Amino acid sequence: MSEHKRLGFVRKYIFSTDHKIIGIQFLFSSLIFMAFGGLLAMLMRWQLGWPGAALPWMEKVAPAGMPGGVMVPEYYNMLFTMHGSVMIFFGVIPILAGAFGNYLIPLKVGAPDMAFPRLNMLSYWLFPIAAATVLAGFFVEGGAAASGWTAYPPLSGLKETMGPGQTLWAAGVVVLGFSSILGAVNYVATVINHRAPGMSFHRLPISIWALFTTAVLTLLATPVLAAAMILLLLDRSLGTSFFLPAGMIVDGNLLPHAGGQAILWQHLFWFYSHPAVYIMILPAMGFVSDILPTFSRKPIFGYHAIAYSAVAIGAVGFLVWAHHMFQSGMNPTLGTTFMISTMVVAVPTGVKVFSWLGTLWRGSIRLTTPMLHALGFISMFIIGGLTGIFLASTPVDMYFHDTYFVVGHIHYVLFGGSLFGAFAGITFWFPKMFGRRMNEPWGKIHFWLTFLFFNCVMFPMFSLGLGGMPRRIYDYTQYPGLVHFAGLNRMMSMAAFCLMASQLLFAFNFLYSLFRGKKAGENPWEATTLEWETPSPPPHGNFAKTPVVLRGPYEFSVPGRERDWQLQTEED
Amino acid sequence: MLLPEGASTIAPEVDRLFWIILWITGFFFFLVQGCLLLFVLKYHSRGGQKAAYVHGNAMVEVVWTVVPAVILLLLTVASQKVWAQIRSPRPITPGMIQVEVLAEQFAWNVRYPGPDGQFDTSDDITTINQLHLPVGRPALVRIRSKDVIHSFFVPQFRIKQDAVPGLPTQVWLEPTKAGEYELRCAELCGLGHYRMRGYVTTEPEEQFQKWLTETKANE
CATH class of the missing domain: 2.60.40.420 (Cupredoxins -  blue copper proteins)
Known part of the structure; x- marks a missing residue:
């Protein structure tokens, strides 16, 4: 192991090449962005709960968007567009792939750092640049992008319908794509080349299988997104017609575009954005697969099935993109193809869920905070997964497409799934990252409040969807047929405010424990993988001497041994 | 709160599929949530009992891969029937x-x-x-x-x-x-x-x- 020289503050904590610091930078940044994205959602819930009601103090924050404190439709459209974009691009993807990918991969494979530490630093620093570009939209004429996070042209592609905020949005997403790709290159290279002696692929923790698959997905899919964004930028700024057909009439003017295809964008966008859903869920599944054995004190049930199902989900995940497009005007026969692939992807997903249940079966379960979040993940993800089957069925999707049913579904996957997975990950690895433990009772209260209020906000969305309420509408009371949902919407809004407020408890616990938490020691959870064999926090270079791996990652309760866990490097 | 009353020939077909999927997913919902709750209550480590040292079971794993696959296949076939009926181009008839x-x-x-x-x-x-x-x-x-x-x-x-x-x-x-x-x-x-x-x-x-x-x- 090479000598690591002492570094000044700036090189150590700001422009650091240490994967652990970069992981923590991603963690802090994405938590801040998620809080911001949550606040945007609160404003939306205000409008949906009490349509047209004034919020006078908001006039100071957004004079154009909320004159007199009353929200205008354009502002509502900006809110859901930025909520989706911030949560997905600057919240969930960076916290799962950026924070945990960076922090965990070298530690768990037994490497001193990532394969390309400088690229890694660049990957982090592109991220705030991308975010600043996208968010700058709020300060330009016409406001931020307002065509949804999916940005379907022609709405997003015309200067006549979307202002410069949309251009900034597309440019920012391209920059973020570079950040993702640089990270992914690193993860793939590190897992392939920098595993410690004895760390065969079949001894890798499932979290690494998941992060590795995610990195491959990112590498293959992100360039397509970048291409789509660049074409959109050209359509917007140079007058090309990639997505813009002939004959469009906006505000009474015939536009000069010709020859473009509006739904080409949808193919390109979803070719990235559907794999992106797996980018946002596979790592969370990986964390849960590490946490469940640890707190069940039992080897994971069906290691190979779980590992290969991650790969299968990743592979088939590339062939399902057009299930977002069943009603888009695409050839219906193509719809059939994508229905089949979508149903297929449910099989490995089911295998994972059943294997987790198998892991709990006959275990000796410790209900710690990370374990509660992991169990919450499974419980919520099941709802997200099962509701996906309705949407996979082409005729049933014809009814549910673009209704609140889809909004409910995506939130069960990305909040109920990814975010509970992220909470599980944070509470589980916090002691390793900062050398201190988070407060358990506060953590448990935070879990239960989040679990309760989350369901109160999101479950009624399925009802709204069944009632045919379209998503992305500023004032549903415009439809007499939807007015009876007023009470339900108000209840959901109140639950949403409580959900947001509950996160203060988490923020407080996080910050307090950072400085005042109990000292953690090397292995506070009595876990088995390599990161628990080095001090908390691990020094620059991670391991005092290169670990030699002797066994699989989840050897708990091995018969005939005094301790109920056996480290991956421990001699028999 | 359920689906509004249908008013086209398509509606009963779509609704039937919806109900089939609701029954199937409902069954798996209760099965999995039930097992989750049961296992957590039953195997909660109170007295410090030792966990079983089990790595998997090939038979069980095959069953829980194949059974959902077959169900999903049947659902796909049923969906396709309705989809073809709704979406396939039809000749323009005089009464249309x-x-x-x-x-x-x-x-x-x-x-x-x-x-x-x-x-x-x-x-x-x-x-x-x-x-x-x-x-x-x-x-x-x-x-x-x-x-x-x-x-x-x-x-x-x-x-x-x-x-x-x-x-x-x-x-x-x-x-x-x-x-x-x-x-x-x-x-x-x-x-x-x-x-x-x-x-x-x-x-x-x-x-x-x-x-x-x-x-x-x-x-």
């Missing part, structure tokens, strides 16, 4: 009524071909945000857009089809019940998306013909 819906920010322009059965002739009948259809007669709705993407969504018909500029689309349907329904734009189309609302009236043939004549007279 044709109507064009041209979406724009933020209104639905509705056009009937008039007595000669041809569009773009002087006897075309046009309305805004009012789509009338006779009960019991198959209809072909041609959907287009003038500007951005919109989506033609009539919940009671269980029909949704995007209106895409430069890409004419169409849906076939047959209203089965007289009534007034809302036509909701389901694809974000700009700041007025939320108020892009039309009305669909399904009525007996005579009333429909009367309405057409009156509409033409008022043009």
Whole structure:
């Protein structure tokens, strides 16, 4: 192991090449962005709960968007567009792939750092640049992008319908794509080349299988997104017609575009954005697969099935993109193809869920905070997964497409799934990252409040969807047929405010424990993988001497041994 | 809160599939949530019992891969049957009524071909945000857009089809019940998306013909 020289503050904590610091930078940044994205959602819930009601103090924050404190439709459209974009691009993807990918991969494979530490630093620093570009939209004429996070042209592609905020949005997403790709290159290279002696692929923790698959997905899919964004930028700024057909009439003017295809964008966008859903869920599944054995004190049930199902989900995940497009005007026969692939992807997903249940079966379960979040993940993800089957069925999707049913579904996957997975990950690895433990009772209260209020906000969305309420509408009371949902919407809004407020408890616990938490020691959870064999926090270079791996990652309760866990490097 | 009452020949087919999927997913929902709760309660480490040292079971793993796969396959076949029925192009028959819906920010322009059965002739009948259809007669709705993407969504018909500029689309349907329904734009189309609302009236043939004549007279 090479000598690591002492570094000044700036090189150590700001422009650091240490994967652990970069992981923590991603963690802090994405938590801040998620809080911001949550606040945007609160404003939306205000409008949906009490349509047209004034919020006078908001006039100071957004004079154009909320004159007199009353929200205008354009502002509502900006809110859901930025909520989706911030949560997905600057919240969930960076916290799962950026924070945990960076922090965990070298530690768990037994490497001193990532394969390309400088690229890694660049990957982090592109991220705030991308975010600043996208968010700058709020300060330009016409406001931020307002065509949804999916940005379907022609709405997003015309200067006549979307202002410069949309251009900034597309440019920012391209920059973020570079950040993702640089990270992914690193993860793939590190897992392939920098595993410690004895760390065969079949001894890798499932979290690494998941992060590795995610990195491959990112590498293959992100360039397509970048291409789509660049074409959109050209359509917007140079007058090309990639997505813009002939004959469009906006505000009474015939536009000069010709020859473009509006739904080409949808193919390109979803070719990235559907794999992106797996980018946002596979790592969370990986964390849960590490946490469940640890707190069940039992080897994971069906290691190979779980590992290969991650790969299968990743592979088939590339062939399902057009299930977002069943009603888009695409050839219906193509719809059939994508229905089949979508149903297929449910099989490995089911295998994972059943294997987790198998892991709990006959275990000796410790209900710690990370374990509660992991169990919450499974419980919520099941709802997200099962509701996906309705949407996979082409005729049933014809009814549910673009209704609140889809909004409910995506939130069960990305909040109920990814975010509970992220909470599980944070509470589980916090002691390793900062050398201190988070407060358990506060953590448990935070879990239960989040679990309760989350369901109160999101479950009624399925009802709204069944009632045919379209998503992305500023004032549903415009439809007499939807007015009876007023009470339900108000209840959901109140639950949403409580959900947001509950996160203060988490923020407080996080910050307090950072400085005042109990000292953690090397292995506070009595876990088995390599990161628990080095001090908390691990020094620059991670391991005092290169670990030699002797066994699989989840050897708990091995018969005939005094301790109920056996480290991956421990001699028999 | 369940689905609104259907009003087209498609609706019972879609609803049947919906219920089949609800029963199947409902079963798995209770099965998995039940096991989760049961295992957590039963195997909660209170007395410090030791966990079983088990790495898996090939038989069980095959079963829980194959059984869902078979169920999903059957669901796919059932869905495909309905999908083909709804979406496959149909020949234009003499009894079929044709109507064009041209979406724009933020209104639905509705056009009937008039007595000669041809569009773009002087006897075309046009309305805004009012789509009338006779009960019991198959209809072909041609959907287009003038500007951005919109989506033609009539919940009671269980029909949704995007209106895409430069890409004419169409849906076939047959209203089965007289009534007034809302036509909701389901694809974000700009700041007025939320108020892009039309009305669909399904009525007996005579009333429909009367309405057409009156509409033409008022043009």
